[in-house]
Amino acid sequence: MAVVLIRLKFALMRHSFTGMRVLGLALILLGTGLTWYFAVSAANDEVRSELLCLAFAVWAASWALGPTIANGTGVLRSQYFSLLPLDRRRVGALLLATMFVDIGPALTLVAAAALVWHGAAFSVAAALVAVPAVLALWISVIALSRLVFRALGAAMLSRLGVEIASVQWGLIMALLFFGWMAVQPALAATLALRANGLGEGTTGAVLAALPTSWPVHAVTATAAGAWGPALGWLAASILLASVLVVVTSALLAPRVTARGMRRRRRPLGARPLSRPARSLLPDTPLGAVIGKELRQWWRDPWRGLEVRASLWAGLFIGLLTWSSDLYSSFAPFAGVTCAFMMALSTANMYGHDGTALWLTVVGQRPDTARADVRGRQIAILALGVPGALALSALFVGLTGAHWAWPYVLTGLFAVFGAGAGLSLLLSVVALSPGVDPRSRVDANDSGDNQVQVWLSLAALPLLCVPTVLAAVFLGMAGTPWAALPVGVANGLLVALWLGWIAQRRLAGRLPETFTRIRYGKEIALQAVPERGSLLDRLERTAITGNGETRPTGS
Amino acid sequence: MPALELDGLTKTFNETRAADGVSLSVPRGSMLGLVGPNGAGKTTSLSMTVGLLRPDSGTARVLGVDVWSDPVAAKRLLGVLPDGLSLPERLTGGELLTYWGGLRGLGRDLVRERARELLRVLELDEADDKGVLVAEYSTGMRKKIGLATALLHAPRVLVLDEPYEAVDPVSARVLTAILRRFTDGGGTVIISSHVMALVEQLADRVAIIARGRVLADGSLEEVRGSDVTLEDTFVRLVGAREVGEGELAWLSS
Numbered sequence: 001m002a003v004v005l006i007r008l009k010f011a012l013m014r015h016s017f018t019g020m021r022v023l024g025l026a027l028i029l030l031g032t033g034l035t036w037y038f039a040v041s042a043a044n045d046e047v048r049s050e051l052l053c054l055a056f057a058v059w060a061a062s063w064a065l066g067p068t069i070a071n072g073t074g075v076l077r078s079q080y081f082s083l084l085p086l087d088r089r090r091v092g093a094l095l096l097a098t099m100f101v102d103i104g105p106a107l108t109l110v111a112a113a114a115l116v117w118h119g120a121a122f123s124v125a126a127a128l129v130a131v132p133a134v135l136a137l138w139i140s141v142i143a144l145s146r147l148v149f150r151a152l153g154a155a156m157l158s159r160l161g162v163e164i165a166s167v168q169w170g171l172i173m174a175l176l177f178f179g180w181m182a183v184q185p186a187l188a189a190t191l192a193l194r195a196n197g198l199g200e201g202t203t204g205a206v207l208a209a210l211p212t213s214w215p216v217h218a219v220t221a222t223a224a225g226a227w228g229p230a231l232g233w234l235a236a237s238i239l240l241a242s243v244l245v246v247v248t249s250a251l252l253a254p255r256v257t258a259r260g261m262r263r264r265r266r267p268l269g270a271r272p273l274s275r276p277a278r279s280l281l282p283d284t285p286l287g288a289v290i291g292k293e294l295r296q297w298w299r300d301p302w303r304g305l306e307v308r309a310s311l312w313a314g315l316f317i318g319l320l321t322w323s324s325d326l327y328s329s330f331a332p333f334a335g336v337t338c339a340f341m342m343a344l345s346t347a348n349m350y351g352h353d354g355t356a357l358w359l360t361v362v363g364q365r366p367d368t369a370r371a372d373v374r375g376r377q378i379a380i381l382a383l384g385v386p387g388a389l390a391l392s393a394l395f396v397g398l399t400g401a402h403w404a405w406p407y408v409l410t411g412l413f414a415v416f417g418a419g420a421g422l423s424l425l426l427s428v429v430a431l432s433p434g435v436d437p438r439s440r441v442d443a444n445d446s447g448d449n450q451v452q453v454w455l456s457l458a459a460l461p462l463l464c465v466p467t468v469l470a471a472v473f474l475g476m477a478g479t480p481w482a483a484l485p486v487g488v489a490n491g492l493l494v495a496l497w498l499g500w501i502a503q504r505r506l507a508g509r510l511p512e513t514f515t516r517i518r519y520g521k522e523i524a525l526q527a528v529p530e531r532g533s534l535l536d537r538l539e540r541t542a543i544t545g546n547g548e549t550r551p552t553g554s
Numbered sequence: 555m556p557a558l559e560l561d562g563l564t565k566t567f568n569e570t571r572a573a574d575g576v577s578l579s580v581p582r583g584s585m586l587g588l589v590g591p592n593g594a595g596k597t598t599s600l601s602m603t604v605g606l607l608r609p610d611s612g613t614a615r616v617l618g619v620d621v622w623s624d625p626v627a628a629k630r631l632l633g634v635l636p637d638g639l640s641l642p643e644r645l646t647g648g649e650l651l652t653y654w655g656g657l658r659g660l661g662r663d664l665v666r667e668r669a670r671e672l673l674r675v676l677e678l679d680e681a682d683d684k685g686v687l688v689a690e691y692s693t694g695m696r697k698k699i700g701l702a703t704a705l706l707h708a709p710r711v712l713v714l715d716e717p718y719e720a721v722d723p724v725s726a727r728v729l730t731a732i733l734r735r736f737t738d739g740g741g742t743v744i745i746s747s748h749v750m751a752l753v754e755q756l757a758d759r760v761a762i763i764a765r766g767r768v769l770a771d772g773s774l775e776e777v778r779g780s781d782v783t784l785e786d787t788f789v790r791l792v793g794a795r796e797v798g799e800g801e802l803a804w805l806s807s
């Protein structure tokens with residue numbers, strides 16, 4: 001059975017070979033090389049043991065977070081197998097087993113085997129103890145990877161779960177963007193690591209306590225002839241691997257309960273038609289789109305994750321900068337950073353909606369595309385601005401940096417405006433459909449948006465250049481408030497301009513946009529001219545650059 | 555002038571001809587059943603008819619209005635129920651209809667009135683009172699709310715892809731009654747289905763499609779000719795694979 005599943009996995013993977021996978025393999029290869037380099041070139045046994053502890057911790061962290069960041073859906077999804085006449089837990093265990101058969105895990109095993117080399121430096125006995133220790137470590141790391149991925153998916157079923165996933169994502173984003181503040185000293189130290197190890201201090205102590213270091217301790221203890229502790233560490237490693245395997249298998253078992261979020265009350269803002277109407281929104285197509293979008297953003301776990309993670313990322317970035325000496329003057333701008341993140345995470349709205357776009361295509365009127373684009377812009381601003389303002393007030397208050405207010409407000413206007421323009425343009429042009437909304441399970445199912453993220457990272461600062469220049473020069477001239485109108489104008493103009501391009505593109509290519517979602521990459525490419533306009537080329541880049549995360553054929 | 559005209563609709567996906575010059579003409583006030591085996595090109599043809607998929611060549615006309623050169627006017631006349639697509643999943647049925655009516659510019663009061671009636675007739679009002687989201691609907695309920703979206707703006711021509719699939723017998727009767735009232739009032743319906751008996755009972759016109767081509771098209775009597783049932787005609791035209799004596803013997807062991 002396991003062999004059948006492994007064959008199925010490779011068959012599915014052959015049809016979806018992506019650039020992301022190549023990048024992942026390159027990183028794993030680099031990691032394997034570095035681990036062995038550390039093991040071979042360490043100055044002495046003690047340094048080697050510390051370096052291996054460090055390397056194994058990094059391996060575990062990368063495996064835990066990598067698949068989530070890399071935006072991939074699982075290749076073998078457990079719901080494919082829910083009708084098999086097999087015990088659900090057995091299916092879970094089999095699915096976990098397939099995870100170990102791939103190039104990445106194989107290379108990871110090669111890297112972990114550096115511990116055997118470490119043991120061999122002492123004695124034959126130490127090398128022999130290292131063998132089961134390496135296997136336990138390897139199993140733990142790969143199982144942990146699936147555990148984190150599936151736990152995030154399971155979290156999508158409850159509001160609290162979504163919130164926890166958002167905190168996790170927010171932290172990951174904050175670390176990706178501002179983690180270098182913490183990592184920089186560590187990197188500088190790495191150069192000296194080979195010679196000195198980690199030395200005395202908290203880092204070394206924390207590292208030594210991590211479960212990924214237990215196999216190393218087992219080998220070190222064997223070398224010292226302390227058989228009791230050696231067997232103890234080995235047993236602890238094996239126990240950990242077993243627990244992880246059991247828990248992960250249970251999580252991978254196909255779910256047979258109803259889908260959708262568990263809910264006890266009517267959703268917020270839902271009034272039955274049988275009761276009198278009450279609406280603040282205008283009775284127009286624009287009003288209809290705003291109402292629909294606000295509800296979808298609020299209720300859809302996948303959309304909620306994007307918005308909430310941006311808020312949490314803003315908070316964590318504020319805290320990170322506030323707590324560092326060098327960068328604390330950035331802390332008042334946590335709200336502006338949050339606005340920036342929000343623009344990145346809302347750049348795939350039509351991908352989120354999936355084939356539900358048919359309503360817009362079939363209901364097309366002269367002003368439908370305009371209402372759809374403008375309504376979405378207004379909805380994301382209505383959702384994002386209060387949170388970003390609150391974050392700004394919090395960190396200006398905490399740091400007492402009231403001088404920052406004119407800059408913060410100017411920045412918020414510019415980034416929110418430019419972001420609302422850019423995210424809509426990318427949502428239309430660089431649309432990347434995920435698993436269709438009806439069958440979403442995992443946190444990454446709403447579509448790969450790496451092209452949008454990279455483009456936004458480059459384009460958003462460029463679009464805000466007038467505001468930045470005005471803030472710098474007017475600030476130096478002692479009149480920072482004078483930059484506020486520039487920020488307002490900058491934001492408004494970009495929102496209107498890019499929104500206008502987006503609505504024209506959408507209106508002109510409604511069926512093609514739907515085709516992109518409904519029929520997948522290859523057929524979508526047929527509908528975009530190869531040597532067309534800038535937007536055509538952007539669309540082609542997005543179609544080929546984003547991974548296809550549709551698990552079904554059509 | 556026919557109510558709905560498919561004129562040489564052709565579409566090729568990755569060298570597979572999904573629709574190969576599909577031409578049909580549906581007179582006003584009639585109901586046409588489009589039947590064909592799996593993968594025959596029914597959904598592809600209907601998608602091109604309602605403006606969801608741009609044809610490689612050919613076009614469709616609704617009451618003389620070209621779907622591909624004047625989409626806005628044509629889509630005002632069309633009511634569409636696609637098969638197997640998502641909806642705004644996190645709205646309740648009532649919210650979905652309110653959004654949809656608003657997007658079509660119908661005016662809030664009119665939408666409320668019609669939406670309430672549709673939900674009541676289709677027996678979705680209780681779910682709406684409880685605040686059940688579309689994501690939580692059963693397959694049959696999804697069909698019914700989809701049908702409500704197709705009817706809300708009082709179209710002149712209905713294009714329904716597998717409308718009876720997963721719908722329970724009681725709701726199916728309601729659906730049939732709705733469609734009959736619609737055609738009696740001069741409306742035109744085209745439905746696709748796998749179920750021959752249903753089409754035979756419901757439709758006054760039939761088109762049989764296989765491998766992207768229309769094999770027969772006309773009134774039920776014309777298409778059936780000397781065959782006893784529509785299924786016989788279908789099998790005669792499309793070809794049926796008989797299960798040989800020795801095949802699948804293990805099933806009865």
